[in-house]
Amino acid sequence: MRKIYNKIESIAGNVITVKAEGVKYGELAQVSSAHGKSLAEVIRLLDDEVSLQVFSGSRGISTKDEVRFLGHPMKVSFSDNLMGRIFTGGGKPRDNGPELMENLIEIGGPSVNPAKRIIPRNMIRTGIPMIDVFNSLVESQKLPIFSVSGEPYNELLARIAMQAEVDLIILGGIGLKYDDYLGFRETLEAGGALSRTIFFVHTAADPIVESLMVPDISLAVAERFALKGKRVLVLLSDMTNFADALKEIAITMEQVPSNRGYPGDLYSQLASRYEKAVDFEGAGSITLLAVTTMPGDDVTHPVPDNTGYITEGQFYLRNGRIEPFGSLSRLKQLVNKDTREDHRALMDGMIKLYALYKEALEKKSMGFRMSQWDTKLLKYGELFESRLMDLDVNISLEEALDQGWDILSDCLLPEETGLRTDLINKFWPKNKAKALGAEV
Amino acid sequence: MSSRSIGKVVGVNGNMVTCESEDKVLMNEVGYIVTGDKRLKAEVIRIRGNRSELQVFEMTRGIGIGDEVEFTQELLAVELGPGLIGQIFDGLQNPLPQVAEKCGFFLERGVYLPSLPKELRFEFTPLLKPGDMVERGDTIGTVPEGIFTHQIMVPFNLFGKFKIKSIKSKAEYSIRDTICELENEKGNIIPISMVFEWPVKRPIDVYQEKLKPTEPLATKVRIVDTLFPVALGGTYCVPGPFGAGKTVLQQITSRYAEVDIVIIAACGERAGEVVETLREFPELIDPRTGKTLMERTIIICNTSSMPVAAREASVYTAVTLAEYYRQMGLNILLLADSTSRWAQAMREMSGRLEEIPGEEAFPAYLESVIASFYERAGIVRFKDGRKGSVTIGGTVSPAGGNFEEPVTQATLKVVGAFHGLSRERSDARRFPAIHPLESWSKYAGAVAPDKVAYVSSVLFRGNEVDQMMKVVGEEGTSIDDYIIFLKSEFFDAVYLQQNAFDPVDASTTIIRQRFIFDWIIWILLGEFNLQEKNKAREYFNNLRQLFLDWNGCEWESDEFKSFESKIKQSLESNLTESFKSIQEAAGKRFKDQGRG
Numbered sequence A: 001m002r003k004i005y006n007k008i009e010s011i012a013g014n015v016i017t018v019k020a021e022g023v024k025y026g027e028l029a030q031v032s033s034a035h036g037k038s039l040a041e042v043i044r045l046l047d048d049e050v051s052l053q054v055f056s057g058s059r060g061i062s063t064k065d066e067v068r069f070l071g072h073p074m075k076v077s078f079s080d081n082l083m084g085r086i087f088t089g090g091g092k093p094r095d096n097g098p099e100l101m102e103n104l105i106e107i108g109g110p111s112v113n114p115a116k117r118i119i120p121r122n123m124i125r126t127g128i129p130m131i132d133v134f135n136s137l138v139e140s141q142k143l144p145i146f147s148v149s150g151e152p153y154n155e156l157l158a159r160i161a162m163q164a165e166v167d168l169i170i171l172g173g174i175g176l177k178y179d180d181y182l183g184f185r186e187t188l189e190a191g192g193a194l195s196r197t198i199f200f201v202h203t204a205a206d207p208i209v210e211s212l213m214v215p216d217i218s219l220a221v222a223e224r225f226a227l228k229g230k231r232v233l234v235l236l237s238d239m240t241n242f243a244d245a246l247k248e249i250a251i252t253m254e255q256v257p258s259n260r261g262y263p264g265d266l267y268s269q270l271a272s273r274y275e276k277a278v279d280f281e282g283a284g285s286i287t288l289l290a291v292t293t294m295p296g297d298d299v300t301h302p303v304p305d306n307t308g309y310i311t312e313g314q315f316y317l318r319n320g321r322i323e324p325f326g327s328l329s330r331l332k333q334l335v336n337k338d339t340r341e342d343h344r345a346l347m348d349g350m351i352k353l354y355a356l357y358k359e360a361l362e363k364k365s366m367g368f369r370m371s372q373w374d375t376k377l378l379k380y381g382e383l384f385e386s387r388l389m390d391l392d393v394n395i396s397l398e399e400a401l402d403q404g405w406d407i408l409s410d411c412l413l414p415e416e417t418g419l420r421t422d423l424i425n426k427f428w429p430k431n432k433a434k435a436l437g438a439e440v
Numbered sequence B: 001m002s003s004r005s006i007g008k009v010v011g012v013n014g015n016m017v018t019c020e021s022e023d024k025v026l027m028n029e030v031g032y033i034v035t036g037d038k039r040l041k042a043e044v045i046r047i048r049g050n051r052s053e054l055q056v057f058e059m060t061r062g063i064g065i066g067d068e069v070e071f072t073q074e075l076l077a078v079e080l081g082p083g084l085i086g087q088i089f090d091g092l093q094n095p096l097p098q099v100a101e102k103c104g105f106f107l108e109r110g111v112y113l114p115s116l117p118k119e120l121r122f123e124f125t126p127l128l129k130p131g132d133m134v135e136r137g138d139t140i141g142t143v144p145e146g147i148f149t150h151q152i153m154v155p156f157n158l159f160g161k162f163k164i165k166s167i168k169s170k171a172e173y174s175i176r177d178t179i180c181e182l183e184n185e186k187g188n189i190i191p192i193s194m195v196f197e198w199p200v201k202r203p204i205d206v207y208q209e210k211l212k213p214t215e216p217l218a219t220k221v222r223i224v225d226t227l228f229p230v231a232l233g234g235t236y237c238v239p240g241p242f243g244a245g246k247t248v249l250q251q252i253t254s255r256y257a258e259v260d261i262v263i264i265a266a267c268g269e270r271a272g273e274v275v276e277t278l279r280e281f282p283e284l285i286d287p288r289t290g291k292t293l294m295e296r297t298i299i300i301c302n303t304s305s306m307p308v309a310a311r312e313a314s315v316y317t318a319v320t321l322a323e324y325y326r327q328m329g330l331n332i333l334l335l336a337d338s339t340s341r342w343a344q345a346m347r348e349m350s351g352r353l354e355e356i357p358g359e360e361a362f363p364a365y366l367e368s369v370i371a372s373f374y375e376r377a378g379i380v381r382f383k384d385g386r387k388g389s390v391t392i393g394g395t396v397s398p399a400g401g402n403f404e405e406p407v408t409q410a411t412l413k414v415v416g417a418f419h420g421l422s423r424e425r426s427d428a429r430r431f432p433a434i435h436p437l438e439s440w441s442k443y444a445g446a447v448a449p450d451k452v453a454y455v456s457s458v459l460f461r462g463n464e465v466d467q468m469m470k471v472v473g474e475e476g477t478s479i480d481d482y483i484i485f486l487k488s489e490f491f492d493a494v495y496l497q498q499n500a501f502d503p504v505d506a507s508t509t510i511i512r513q514r515f516i517f518d519w520i521i522w523i524l525l526g527e528f529n530l531q532e533k534n535k536a537r538e539y540f541n542n543l544r545q546l547f548l549d550w551n552g553c554e555w556e557s558d559e560f561k562s563f564e565s566k567i568k569q570s571l572e573s574n575l576t577e578s579f580k581s582i583q584e585a586a587g588k589r590f591k592d593q594g595r596g
């Protein structure tokens, strides 16, 4: 028999405390106030004092409101009935459909035993050369899109979701703008993917604490589907909002902040979510793409910084393009060895040259005379940007590699590329052949 | 066992539990929190009156006020004995593959399995006989453990002199069988098996003398071995922003380093990275032994989503195992990735304890804790004259990639070498991204120091010219300066940069390093018939190309030799003097023709 309490001792931020007995750490309670009911989660116990964070926020809660402990931690219903449905961050229907109560599963479960993991091996083709050639996306990868507001990061997420061959898409919105949510829906609908999509959407207008649930709910559901053999793509947008919600709670709980007000455990908090990305041997997988907007376009800000240390690379979306510098897929070497033999060398070589192009560009902007070499680099950079970097380019990996050789041979001599001779002999476009090392 | 102490949970805050007990409680002892049908391991980290705080090595969800706490009166310890090599443990020495067999895909709370199960059997060969006198650390016999002769030693926690009362004859035994009985001065009999325990936070101190690390440890990474060497028994750190290449550098080091045993402490980083190691090592043959790499590796794995308190313990578990094998006269390399996650685990706990925070909320004792961890490295001499070493290399993940932060700074104060990774270099794909001008090492390397000094000076000048060119442009730079710049870029491209994913280039032996380095010296010393910048650039591009191809050839293969002669030809036709005279000049200029 669960006890009901009618006296709230303190209310600060979104945290309330009550005196209660027999309560477990992490347990849920229901707080009923004049404004309706809200769930709350136990976040600290000390003697008979219980602190809870209230999902709908503490606004309007009075000291005489009722707190009823439920005797279990946060759960979400899991079944195929979730498909095509839209829920709030707290797991309540947002689409006028029925509330799902069957087969409740706990969220935020234990991590996968590293000994049970396997080396990721399947490339996810996106048709975007900056991803496929330079930073291949791999099934079970966790990867953020670093960006700033105004950039088309949600469009990019939706495009990848449409193009990637996955069984199921779960979209977790965290402080998502309503328009953006509609945008996702339209894209998925137009692509006929809505029936294999599940939305857990916390919008900017919803209570902050509720956003804390979104990654856990989305990933718990994803995990179950993956265990049943589904290849699941989880999209989270925007994880910076999630981190900010953590910060708010930490400050309310008077935790000593570590960096710009964020709690010292920000890394562990983010990691426990991102690490849910996995490839289950003999079953399905979870691939995780998350938007992380960088406050002040500053990658050293604690949120992108901690994220970068956790994820398996990142895509920088800037000026509507995926930047080659800073963007990284750490898993690419697991898959790009089996694509085409020139893939790796071309990927490294073209980026090195692009770095030189940037230097030449800088020299030019400072008014220096351009050497013959600089002029070549400038041409190279421009071709690279228009034929490969532009997000409108939608070609297969192989076409993109051929394009790479074309660009090189349009601007440079073979020995200027820094590429190994055997590859040049094989892939250098024949009509532009030039004897290698004639002057040596 | 005396009557055990018992307590009750009175508070839960994250992974910290407050407990009230009227019984005796020991600082840093292990306690179990009994919640439902689970017993969750925890460590006492503060005692105030009858209340103590414990850090719980598991998720604390579901713990309630009034749950029972059982104290063990024992410090957090690891089991030492044959059979550790090749295993994959979590931070508390739980064997993860066995946990997986029992629990499936997910880690389950409260499941603790023996690190060295009694089913393990080894053939014991006694080295001593009844009546012999022994003390702690003395070898009483050996067992074969893979490629090693594992020494069975008198447990390090048995102080005093003992007489061997009985010792088993040569045969196979379970590691838990009594193989020897010791008699102390009072006539008490102490049975010993092949296994004993040692508390992780206490350094193993059974040796005569700690020596100065002088002998180079070959990592096969050129920039490390040549410019910023590591010594056997030394310490080094690899700080760098995310994605700069810390883990890849450690991975290749763990494969190719010339040591007996590598212990990998994956501390709070990605699980996927450990998986690469634990799936690949059993397949990769170590050319030095002909056996798989796994047979010289132990993995301690407490990745970022595993409980934070166990992460803190994991580096100690790793270093204790390293010290244990050092006692057998072996050279151990401990690679910890990342020490910042360990420091953060301390920070989390310190915050929960409401200690007064230092910079960036790290505890005030951060520096001393880091210092005492690296202090556990060293090369030591035992009383029989043998030596053994523990070398520690730790990555550091500074917030914002800025080295002016507490963990990097505290680490730099105590290590012997600093391999600083730079974002600039990793963005430009100049891997390994160790910054050649900012890094340093206090150890002597395998390549002659005067040669290294000369090449470094060219590198330095090249960088100056580069900086200057950014201001005055290429046209404002003299051809001589421009060539210095090209030479330093050349050296960077063909020597400092090394392709971790190329089967040959990934590791360069010391012999090959010395050999190639001499070629570099000749080229840097040489004066070239290049009057025009475009021509000069073209020439060095070609030369770079030849060297890159050369780097991909097996040592002393026909292909290798053919590139060598191509390069020689190219030099001969472009130098102002004969190639031979450059070689002679170098021979005179550098007295030291390399060591060993």
Ligand SMILES: Nc1ncnc2c1ncn2[C@@H]1O[C@H](COP(=O)(O)OP(=O)(O)OP(=O)(O)O)[C@@H](O)[C@H]1O
Residues within 6 Å of the ligand: A308, A309, A310, A328, A329, A330, A331, A333, B240, B241, B242, B243, B244, B245, B246, B247, B248, B249, B269, B397, B431, B432, B433, B498, B499, B500, B501
């Ligand atoms: N020596 C190398 N050769 C080629 N590529 C490399 C090398 N080192 C690193 N890289 C590239 O950089 C990526 C990131 O490297 P790594 O994972 O080692 O970074 P890190 O410093 O450990 O980052 P984090 O702090 O986030 O763990 C690799 O996935 C690889 O693509």
Ligand SMILES: [Mg+2]
Residues within 6 Å of the ligand: B246, B247, B248, B269, B337
């Ligand atoms: Mg790393």
